[in-house]
Amino acid sequence: MARKDLLDITSLDRQEIDRLLDQAAPFKELFTRSVKKVPALKGKSVLMLFYEPSTRTHSSFEVAAKRLSADVTNFDVTQSSITKGESVRETIETLQAMRTDFIIVRHKSSGLPGVIAKLTKAAVVNAGDGAHAHPTQALLDAFTIKEQYPDPTGRKVLIVGDVLHSRVARSTSTILKKLEVEVAYLGPGSLVPKVGPENIRRFTNYDEAMAWQPDFVYLLRVQMERQDVQYFPSLREYHRLYGVTEARLAEIRDRGIYIMHPGPVNRGVELCDAVMDYERSLINDQVENGIAVRMSVLYHLKPESGDS
Amino acid sequence: MNLLITNARLATENSPEFTPTDALISGGVIQQTGPGLTAPAGTTVIDAARRILMPGMFDAHVHFREPGFETKETIATGSEAAINGGITGVVMMPNTNPALDNPAVIAAVLASAARHARIPVFTSGCVTKGRAGKELAAIDGMRALGVRMLTDDGDTTHDPAVLFRAMQYANELGMFFASHCEVPELAGPRAINEGVMSYRLGIKGSPACAEEIIIDRDIRLAHAAGAHIHIQHVSSRLGMETIRWWKSRGDVRVTAEVSPHHLLFNEEDIGDYDTHYKMNPPLRTRADNEGLVQGLIDGVFDLIATDHAPHTPFEKSQDFVAAPNGITGLETALVSLYHHFVATGIFGWDLMVKRYAAEPRRLMGIPVPEIAPGHTADLILFDPEGSTTFTPEFMRSKAQNTPFLNQTLKGSIDLVILGSNILKSIF
Numbered sequence: 001m002a003r004k005d006l007l008d009i010t011s012l013d014r015q016e017i018d019r020l021l022d023q024a025a026p027f028k029e030l031f032t033r034s035v036k037k038v039p040a041l042k043g044k045s046v047l048m049l050f051y052e053p054s055t056r057t058h059s060s061f062e063v064a065a066k067r068l069s070a071d072v073t074n075f076d077v078t079q080s081s082i083t084k085g086e087s088v089r090e091t092i093e094t095l096q097a098m099r100t101d102f103i104i105v106r107h108k109s110s111g112l113p114g115v116i117a118k119l120t121k122a123a124v125v126n127a128g129d130g131a132h133a134h135p136t137q138a139l140l141d142a143f144t145i146k147e148q149y150p151d152p153t154g155r156k157v158l159i160v161g162d163v164l165h166s167r168v169a170r171s172t173s174t175i176l177k178k179l180e181v182e183v184a185y186l187g188p189g190s191l192v193p194k195v196g197p198e199n200i201r202r203f204t205n206y207d208e209a210m211a212w213q214p215d216f217v218y219l220l221r222v223q224m225e226r227q228d229v230q231y232f233p234s235l236r237e238y239h240r241l242y243g244v245t246e247a248r249l250a251e252i253r254d255r256g257i258y259i260m261h262p263g264p265v266n267r268g269v270e271l272c273d274a275v276m277d278y279e280r281s282l283i284n285d286q287v288e289n290g291i292a293v294r295m296s297v298l299y300h301l302k303p304e305s306g307d308s
Numbered sequence: 309m310n311l312l313i314t315n316a317r318l319a320t321e322n323s324p325e326f327t328p329t330d331a332l333i334s335g336g337v338i339q340q341t342g343p344g345l346t347a348p349a350g351t352t353v354i355d356a357a358r359r360i361l362m363p364g365m366f367d368a369h370v371h372f373r374e375p376g377f378e379t380k381e382t383i384a385t386g387s388e389a390a391i392n393g394g395i396t397g398v399v400m401m402p403n404t405n406p407a408l409d410n411p412a413v414i415a416a417v418l419a420s421a422a423r424h425a426r427i428p429v430f431t432s433g434c435v436t437k438g439r440a441g442k443e444l445a446a447i448d449g450m451r452a453l454g455v456r457m458l459t460d461d462g463d464t465t466h467d468p469a470v471l472f473r474a475m476q477y478a479n480e481l482g483m484f485f486a487s488h489c490e491v492p493e494l495a496g497p498r499a500i501n502e503g504v505m506s507y508r509l510g511i512k513g514s515p516a517c518a519e520e521i522i523i524d525r526d527i528r529l530a531h532a533a534g535a536h537i538h539i540q541h542v543s544s545r546l547g548m549e550t551i552r553w554w555k556s557r558g559d560v561r562v563t564a565e566v567s568p569h570h571l572l573f574n575e576e577d578i579g580d581y582d583t584h585y586k587m588n589p590p591l592r593t594r595a596d597n598e599g600l601v602q603g604l605i606d607g608v609f610d611l612i613a614t615d616h617a618p619h620t621p622f623e624k625s626q627d628f629v630a631a632p633n634g635i636t637g638l639e640t641a642l643v644s645l646y647h648h649f650v651a652t653g654i655f656g657w658d659l660m661v662k663r664y665a666a667e668p669r670r671l672m673g674i675p676v677p678e679i680a681p682g683h684t685a686d687l688i689l690f691d692p693e694g695s696t697t698f699t700p701e702f703m704r705s706k707a708q709n710t711p712f713l714n715q716t717l718k719g720s721i722d723l724v725i726l727g728s729n730i731l732k733s734i735f
Contacts, residue, residue, distance in 0.1 A: 088626070110510040111581035112627035130629065132510030167510055196507025229493075 002302040005117040005124040008133035009174040017178060020296050021143050027299075028292035030067070040299055041070035046102040047095060048074045049116075050127070054106055056263055056287070057127050057137075061104045064294035070102070088112065092119045101303045105129075110167075121304035125297060131165050137262055138171035140293040142179060144286050145216060148258060156182045158209050160242055161220030161270060162191040162231070168262045169220055173200055184212060187220075187242055190231040206242065210251060216282075217252060218260045219244065219270040235269050244271040249278060258282050309728045310334045310351040316361035316689065318679055321662035331361065333685045336728035340681055354735045359689040359722060362661050363677040364396025364427075365642060366668040368457075369486075369540060369565060369613035371634070372398075372429070374420060375413070376405025381618040381706050383417070386638070387425035389616070389705035391731045393639040394688040394721040399672060400431040402439065403461040409434035411449035418453060426731055430672060432457035432486060435474050441466045447478050456672060457538070459486035462588065462633075464522050466492065468529060475533035484536035484561075484671075489522035489547070490514075490589065499588040499633045505575040511629060516544035516596075519589050523547045527554045527562050536561035538671060541615050543570045543589035545599025552608045563671055565613040566600050568641045572648055573597075577711070583624045583631035584711040587617065604663065605655055611667040612660075614641050618707030636705050640712045643696045647717040651692065685725050694720030 003016070012020075030036050046065040050058055065072045075095070088107075095103060096119070103122045105113045110130030117124040128134040145152050157176055163169040163185050173183045177199060184201035185192050186209040192202060203209035222238060232238050239245065244252065244259065249272065252259065258280045259271070265283070267273055275281055311333045317326035318341075330345040331338055347353050372386035381389075383400075390398050400417065402408030408417060408431055421429035433450035437443045439460040447458065458478055464487065465471040475485060495518035500506045502513025523539055527550070530537035542548050542564055551564045569587065574594050578585045585591055603609050617634025624631050642664070649655050666676045677686035697716040700708055724732040 088630075089622070107627075109627045109629040111629065114581060115625070115627045130510050131512070164512070170507075170510060193502075193507045195503045196505075 003300065004302060004304060006135050006297055006301060007114050007117060007124065007126045009135050009138045009171045009178070012178070014178055017139070017142070017175060020139055020293070020300055021146060023299060024139075024143055024289070024292040024296040027067075027295040028289065031288065031292070037067050037069055039069045041065070041068040044070045044101040045099070046070045046072045046104065046298070047100040047122070048072065049077070049091075049095070049103055049105045051077050051105075051107040052128070054127070057106065060287070060290040061125075061127060061294050064291045065102070065298060067291070068295055068298055070298070088116065089119060092116050095122070096120050102298060102301070123301040123303040125301070128167055131167050132170065134167040134171045136290070136294050136297055137168050138175040139297065140286055140290040141172045141218070141260065142175045143289045143293050144260065144282050145176075145181070147285065147289070148282070149215070153180045154182065155216070156184070156212065156214040157216045157218055158184050158186055158203075158212065158214035159218045159220065160186045162222055163187055163197070163220070164191045164193055165223050166220050172218065173197070184209065184214070188232045188238070206248065213255070214257060216258045216260055217244065221262060221264065222266055222269050239269055243269060244275050246272050246274055249274055253278065253280070256280065260286060263287065309336070309730075310348065311725075312345060312347040312351050312353045313356050313361065313689070314345070314353060315358055316356035317358055319360050319362040319657035319661050321658055321666045324656035324658045326360065326657070329361065331679060331687070333725070336685055338679060338681055338683050338685050341679060354723065356689055359691045360657060361679060361687060361689055362657065363665040363679065364686045364688050364724060364726065365394050365664045366397040367395050367614055367616065367638060367641070368399045368611060368668040368671055369567075370398045370400055370616040370638065371403065371618065372400050373618060374404060374417065379620055379706070382424070383420050383429060384424035385704060385706045386616070386618070387421070387427050387429055389636070389638040389703065390427060391724050392702070392704045392721070394642045394690065394724055395427070395638055396686050396688075396724065396726050396731070397428045397669065397674075398430065399457060400429060401461045402432050402434045402459065407434050407439050408432065409437050409439070409445035411446055411453055414450050414453045414455060426729060427726060431455060432459050434458070435460045435465050435485065436470060439463045441470060444470070444474055444477070447474070447483065448481055451481050451483055456483055457486050458483055459488065459540070462488050464488055464490045464492070468525060471526065472529050472533055475529060475535035479533060479535040484538060485526070485530065486538040486540050487522065487526040488540050489519045489526065491518045491521050494518035494521070498629070499586050499590045500578065501575045501590045501592045503575060503593065505578050509578070509581060509628070514590055516546060516592055519544060520547045520550055523550050527551070527560060530562065531560040536563070539564040541565060541567045541570060541589060541613070542600065542603070542609070543596065544592050545596045548599055548603035548608050552603065552606070555608065563610040564608065565611045566604055566609040567613060567615045568637055568645055569635050571597060571600050571604065572644060573711070581628040582711070583626070583628055584635065584709060586628060586631055586633055587615070587635050588633040601649070601654065605659070609663065611671060612641070612645070612664045613668065614638055618705055619709045621708065624709045634709065636707050636710045639703055639705060640698060640710055642690070642721060643717050643719045644712060646690070646692065646719040651718050684727055686727070687725050688721055689723035691720045691722050692718070694722065696720045
């Protein structure tokens with residue numbers, strides 16, 4: 001089945017997830033060679049439409065597209081007429097006229113990439129929309145987990161932090177459930193929804209969560225910028241209750257638990273400095289795998305604009 | 309115009325049973341009713357063929373967008389939409405631009421209605437200037453032009469002291485208050501219930517308590533001020549139970565309305581960000597649907613009102629967060645309620661007539677049309693065997709922001725008469 005867009009994880013079945021992940025492995029191997037480029041998307045155009053600031057995801061997609069030999073254009077939102085009140089629809093019609101093959105979009109509004117996908121023949125990749133979805137993050141997380149456990153069935157992932165505002169928590173928990181990985185949430189009562197998450201265990205304190213014996217602790221970034229009101233009293237309290245402190249890192253090390261984080265990390269909040277040097281921290285692996293997975297996604301999608 | 313309607317079945321608010329009847333209308337007035345009437349010379353005869361005869365409906369909550377947002381709707385198109393849905397009177401909300409907060413704007417709206425509308429169009433007035441919740445609007449000036457309902461519409465009067473004083477003042481002028489209930493700090497700008505769907509779609513939700521708190525607050529203020537409070541478009545079961553409790557005390561004048569969409573739909577219908585289901589208060593859960601239907605049957609809700617809220621296709625084709633709140637309702641209300649509730653035996657036509665024709669007019673202090681000799685003809689014929697497909701061609705509203713678009717439902721509105729005018733007829 002040819003897929004035009006990647007908007008979320010929910011619409012992927014297990015087979016397609018496996019295919020996307022399997023395809024990422026040979027791309028990753030490429031990175032160790034002196035020439036890291038393949039001509040898979042030569043002559044294709046990739047347009048980066050980022051309405052929200054992003055350094056990591058933006059560069060990761062850009063590197064991925066370039067390693068596939070695509071031409072990458074940055075549609076600079078801050079310099080465009082979007083700041084003059086142009087609606088998304090007009091922007092997309094403009095891009096359609098440019099016959100772009102791929103649009104990588106990030107926007108603060110949940111659901112907007114789906115609206116764009118309906119308006120264009122280009123393949124649309126959701127690079128994060130509001131608190132809704134971040135499918136390539138989920139794929140790279142799954143890829144990273146499978147590097148440690150090729151068959152992750154029955155493994156346990158504890159996702160810690162601000163689930164309410166997190167598209168990463170939603171997409172990553174969704175892909176993990178599809179891979180039959182057990183998922184639990186831990187975080188402040190004000191930041192973990194009580195209604196909504198299905199088949200996801202909820203812990204209210206760290207010790208309880210550790211007793212569940214997770215294989216991975218996945219720390220979410222505390223996103224102060226997304227909080228319209230205060231959800232917890234201070235970063236200090238957050239760190240004390242939900243952060244990986246040095247004492248907790250010792251326990252994590254003893255149990256051989258892996259640590260993941262979508263980045264960028266807030267030192268002293270989600271984790272203490274020592275975590276950055278922890279031998280089972282997969283944070284840098286996630287970054288590298290992100291490029292491979294995004295290459296796999298671009299390679300997999302079929303724009304309606306191109307020849308078959 | 310002399311007209312004889314034969315073979316009709318009369319529905320009233322007092323009995324679930326129909327009365328077989330004919331009705332002879334002359335000069336816009338009903339002359340005779342009863343079975344077996346004969347047509348005088350020169351009379352047009354309409355064979356109702358067992359269609360249901362009842363008073364025209366009355367919608368106490370519509371947004372006609374004039375002045376200011378005429379690309380969405382005008383008084384002309386909105387009132388034609390009402391007629392298409394069997395509705396022969398409406399009350400406009402004041403969230404126009406400028407807001408309906410002074411006699412000059414009210415007079416302009418009423419003049420436009422007199423010119424463009426074939427049915428009576430009433431208007432509410434603002435509690436505060438510009439609906440901003442600070443300074444009181446020109447209350448008595450608006451009253452002098454016939455305004456009875458005061459409301460700040462979608463912006464709940466935030467400061468309880470402002471509303472309390474307005475209640476004490478306007479009550480003595482014979483006016484009442486209508487409340488869109490919402491604590492903005494809790495509800496935020498998002499019209500989605502806090503629950504399963506808000507999590508799934510990644511949009512911060514608005515909890516039902518944001519609405520329920522103001523339902524209770526405003527009734528409590530009315531209780532203390534001795535004023536009449538009307539609670540608009542209740543969306544939650546607990547909100548309904550709050551009203552039920554206050555009504556059971558019997559010491560406060562409280563009325564309440566429920567909208568067809570809150571009876572029929574719930575948050576799950578939003579599916580993949582379908583903006584047709586975005587309105588405020590938001591759709592809640594299936595349990596709330598059931599609670600609201602029960603509230604309507606039990607009489608906790610005095611009336612049905614659509615909150616007809618037209619928007620342009622462009623506005624509603626935006627992403628869910630950016631798209632405006634609201635759903636149209638005038639053309640679909642009667643048919644959809646028949647299809648889902650009357651045809652399925654959940655409630656009867658007596659409830660429909662009481663809650664959608666009689667009580668809204670009582671709220672506004674205007675006479676309830678009767679299908680009896682000596683009364684002005686204000687009636688509709690409804691065909692329960694018929695069907696309606698809500699195509700863009702069918703719609704008279706400028707807007708089509710309804711999930712019923714292109715759907716076919718049971719029942720059709722075949723004749724609408726007001727005075728000597730046949731406003732809609734398939735005959």
